[in-house]
Amino acid sequence: MSASLDKLTIKGFKSIRHLEGFELNSLNVLVGANGAGKSNLIAFFKMMRALIDGNLNRFIRDNGGASDVFYNGIKATEKMFFETIFGPRGFRFALVGTPDNMCAIED
Numbered sequence: 001m002s003a004s005l006d007k008l009t010i011k012g013f014k015s016i017r018h019l020e021g022f023e024l025n026s027l028n029v030l031v032g033a034n035g036a037g038k039s040n041l042i043a044f045f046k047m048m049r050a051l052i053d054g055n056l057n058r059f060i061r062d063n064g065g066a067s068d069v070f071y072n073g074i075k076a077t078e079k080m081f082f083e084t085i086f087g088p089r090g091f092r093f094a095l096v097g098t099p100d101n102m103c104a105i106e107d
Contacts, residue, residue, distance in 0.1 A: 065101035
């Protein structure tokens with residue numbers, strides 16, 4: 001049995017400062033001006049895939065390090081927060097920057 005992603009919260013990821021409770025349907029179309037964050041929303045899903053596959057650090061490195069993945073860099077954004085809601089279930093986690101410009105999952 002598979003569940004679809006119903007709601008999404010992203011805080012501090014790339015150009016997405018704060019996106020809370022973003023509702024998704026079975027088909028979604030992203031429309032917006034250049035620089036609005038459409039590609040970064042897609043990058044979030046790529047990061048989730050990397051996290052699930054155990055390749056989070058590779059994703060962070062390939063995207064310029066934590067300084068490029070955190071909203072306005074790791075000095076401006078202490079941590080990224082994510083929440084995904086699949087029907088009655090949810091998954092939330094936070095990432096913090098590390099001294100080597102990578103990320104770690106916050107306990």
